Amino acid sequence: MTGYMGNKDDLLKRLRRAEGQVRGIARMVEDDQYCIDVLTQVSAATKALETVALSLLSDHLNHCVAEASAEGGPVAEEKLREANDAIARLVRS
Amino acid sequence: MTGYMGNKDDLLKRLRRAEGQVRGIARMVEDDQYCIDVLTQVSAATKALETVALSLLSDHLNHCVAEASAEGGPVAEEKLREANDAIARLVRS
Amino acid sequence: MTGYMGNKDDLLKRLRRAEGQVRGIARMVEDDQYCIDVLTQVSAATKALETVALSLLSDHLNHCVAEASAEGGPVAEEKLREANDAIARLVRS
Amino acid sequence: MTGYMGNKDDLLKRLRRAEGQVRGIARMVEDDQYCIDVLTQVSAATKALETVALSLLSDHLNHCVAEASAEGGPVAEEKLREANDAIARLVRS
Numbered sequence: 001m002t003g004y005m006g007n008k009d010d011l012l013k014r015l016r017r018a019e020g021q022v023r024g025i026a027r028m029v030e031d032d033q034y035c036i037d038v039l040t041q042v043s044a045a046t047k048a049l050e051t052v053a054l055s056l057l058s059d060h061l062n063h064c065v066a067e068a069s070a071e072g073g074p075v076a077e078e079k080l081r082e083a084n085d086a087i088a089r090l091v092r093s
Numbered sequence: 094m095t096g097y098m099g100n101k102d103d104l105l106k107r108l109r110r111a112e113g114q115v116r117g118i119a120r121m122v123e124d125d126q127y128c129i130d131v132l133t134q135v136s137a138a139t140k141a142l143e144t145v146a147l148s149l150l151s152d153h154l155n156h157c158v159a160e161a162s163a164e165g166g167p168v169a170e171e172k173l174r175e176a177n178d179a180i181a182r183l184v185r186s
Numbered sequence: 187m188t189g190y191m192g193n194k195d196d197l198l199k200r201l202r203r204a205e206g207q208v209r210g211i212a213r214m215v216e217d218d219q220y221c222i223d224v225l226t227q228v229s230a231a232t233k234a235l236e237t238v239a240l241s242l243l244s245d246h247l248n249h250c251v252a253e254a255s256a257e258g259g260p261v262a263e264e265k266l267r268e269a270n271d272a273i274a275r276l277v278r279s
Numbered sequence: 280m281t282g283y284m285g286n287k288d289d290l291l292k293r294l295r296r297a298e299g300q301v302r303g304i305a306r307m308v309e310d311d312q313y314c315i316d317v318l319t320q321v322s323a324a325t326k327a328l329e330t331v332a333l334s335l336l337s338d339h340l341n342h343c344v345a346e347a348s349a350e351g352g353p354v355a356e357e358k359l360r361e362a363n364d365a366i367a368r369l370v371r372s
Contacts, residue, residue, distance in 0.1 A: 003128045015119040022115055022142070026108040035096045035153035036175050042146045043182045046139055049115070050186070050277060053135045058270040060128035061251070066266060069255035080252060082129050084244040089136045090277050091236060092371075093143070143370060151363040154344070159359060162348035173345060177337040184329060184369050185278075189314045201305040208301055208328070212294040221282045221339035222361050228332045229368045232325055235301070236372070239321045246314035268315050275322045279329070 003063035004056055014052050021045040053090055057083070096156035097149055107145050114138040146183055150176070189249035190242055200238050207231040239276055243269075282342035283335055293331050300324040332369055336362070 004011055025041045068079040097104055115138055121131045154176060161172040190197055211227045254265040283290055304320045340362060347358040
């Protein structure tokens, strides 16, 4: 069971769009398009991935972490530690 | 002429790798892989795009902005304004 | 009860250090110090505040959110929603 | 001469406000205020410092880097390298 189970179609749609954005950026570079226009698209793709990450994290907290916390014990602690590490990676990336 | 001309092959290689990373993330979601493992890959892809952006920006400053500044006048001002806007978008994304 | 209760002294120490860093940056500007040196200190103060935020968030998840999840019900949902919003603000700032 | 010379009063005003924000956060922690409310203020202070950084960087590019580029030579190269490093620190912080 994954936390994002109820959200899978939306996630896949967003990821395919982000993949298309990155492919589009490569095409812009191949076509020697203007640096600033390429950069604008890189910022947009980065923001799209950030939205995917926040959605995954929210589903994870709402399902996996909440359920583990309801059970308590070392599994709950491990889930919380993992979630905090993932948040730190996101904030610092 | 683009600022990244001398760096095009490296940029394209990085962008194709980032595209592959995003496609790999979609596959992980299709296969119901663990949220935290998916998130780790999203952070890695975001960092890869950030490196592309910093490389594009550096080439742009070193070539387009530096040359426009050497000429001076309204074109230089416009290039600087554009570069500052792109930096703000990056820092805030 | 706050999530950071067991961590208060460390948080206060970090916040006072961050306050001193920001005051030091103002002094650098008053003394007309070199832009890049001022910027380096602004990045350091930003990173210090980010560390404070990650510490607060981790304490909040480990205590407030975990306890509310153990109880379940609408309070748990509200805590999770709040935490997700705070994470989104952090990732986007 | 600093790039931010024409902007010093505004910078100092922003820095003093940011210093007050950080001091206010310490007071909130002393008073055991709710984690999420403290976090909201930390995000606000971080954004304030980010705005200071973007303003410093823009002044630096518009003055120091533009003038050095107009002169050319190794000083221009050094200024561009420094600016790119400062941008990378900002984007990654």
